[in-house]
Each structure stands twice: as structure tokens, then as C-alpha cells.
Amino acid sequence: MNMNCYCGSGNNYEDCCKSVHLDLKNAESAEQLMRARYSAFRLSMVDFLYNSFHPNSRRFQKKTEIEQWSKENKWEGLEIIKATENTVEFMAFYMDPFGEKQRHHEKSRFQKLQGTWYYVDGRIVG
Numbered sequence: 672m673n674m675n676c677y678c679g680s681g682n683n684y685e686d687c688c689k690s691v692h693l694d695l696k697n698a699e700s701a702e703q704l705m706r707a708r709y710s711a712f713r714l715s716m717v718d719f720l721y722n723s724f725h726p727n728s729r730r731f732q733k734k735t736e737i738e739q740w741s742k743e744n745k746w747e748g749l750e751i752i753k754a755t756e757n758t759v760e761f762m763a764f765y766m767d768p769f770g771e772k773q774r775h776h777e778k779s780r781f782q783k784l785q786g787t788w789y790y791v792d793g794r795i796v797g
């Protein structure tokens with residue numbers, strides 16, 4: 672398979688988010704995990720999205736809600752605005768169930784636990 676990765680990196684999926692989807696430990700940075708989570712939304716990989724939450728915030732998540740959010744929107748693109756070691760500011764573009772174009776602008780926090788990056792939480796910007 673030769674295609675641009677869902678996260679818009681310009682690399683093939685095989686060389687990009689796939690390795691993280693196979694094993695969370697393969698994310699070498701917060702940004703790489705962020706990209707893999709965006710791709711996972713496009714692919715409705717609910718278990719991956721759930722498991723990549725930090726254990727402290729995971730218990731507040733519901734797989735049914737993750738699945739609904741990933742499926743009811745049409746994901747159209749990701750733009751990384753700024754990434755530091757443990758934060759990523761990004762915009763995700765999507766079409767909502769009413770056919771309206773939407774923009775999700777978020778500053779996310781990540782934390783590494785025993786060598787594995789996790790998504791802690793996010794704050795909506797603007």
C-alpha cells in the first residue's frame with residue numbers, strides 16, 4: 672500500500688502512524704502520538720484512542736462516545752501549529768453531521784509513563 676498518511680505528514684501510512692497504531696510504545700514524541708490519534712479518529716480505531724489516554728484521564732472516557740465522535744464527523748485534515756516536548760497545539764478540520772465545516776483548535780498535554788507517551792487532556796483554544 673502506498674498512500675499519504677491520514678495525519679497529513681506526507682509520509683506513507685506504513686512509515687508513519689501505522690507503527691504507533693500497532694504499539695503505543697512506538698510513539699517517540701508527543702507530536703507523533705498526536706498524529707497517530709488523529710489518524711485513529713479517521714480510522715475509528717476506538718480501542719487505540721481509548722488506550723492512548725493517560726490512565727488518570729482514561730477512566731472518564733467512554734468508548735461509545737469516542738466511537739460516535741470519530742464516526743459522525745468527516746475528518747478532513749490536521750495541522751500541527753506548535754509542538755513542544757509534552758504539548759501539541761493543533762487544528763483538526765472536519766465536516767460535522769449537519770454538513771457544516773468545523774475547526775477543532777486544541778492545545779493538548781501529553782505525559783510519558785515508563786517509556787510510553789499518553790494523551791493527558793486538551794484545552795480548546797479560541
Ligand SMILES: [Zn+2]
Nearest residue numbers: 676678687688
Ligand atoms: Zn501519520
